[in-house]
Amino acid sequence: MRIIVYLLAIILFSGVIGGIVYLYMLMFSSTEFSASDPKVIYAVEEMLRDMDMNPGLVDGNADPMLKEAIKEFQVFADMPETGEIDQNLFDELKAMKELLSGN
Numbered sequence: 001m002r003i004i005v006y007l008l009a010i011i012l013f014s015g016v017i018g019g020i021v022y023l024y025m026l027m028f029s030s031t032e033f034s035a036s037d038p039k040v041i042y043a044v045e046e047m048l049r050d051m052d053m054n055p056g057l058v059d060g061n062a063d064p065m066l067k068e069a070i071k072e073f074q075v076f077a078d079m080p081e082t083g084e085i086d087q088n089l090f091d092e093l094k095a096m097k098e099l100l101s102g103n
Helices: 002-014 016-028 038-050 064-076 087-101
Strands: none
Touching: 038 064, 038 087, 064 087
């Protein structure tokens, strides 16, 4: 029952597809992290888009626009500006998304 409530809340905040991907990432983020996994890339794109940082097409493929959006977020979050997806970036994006959504 608890997972259904979380799923509904996430869907309300980030849309159906984004909510499902984001929930998946929350549930399995403690497992092995792979920056090249299309699900991870999609979740990063989705979170950046939700923060009005243009990652380009949200499709699970890394491209130059995504790299620039990551750098923009890293500057905003006072992180080293690498433009790369890593566990630290992903965790920081999740924390920021939760903060902005009031969760």
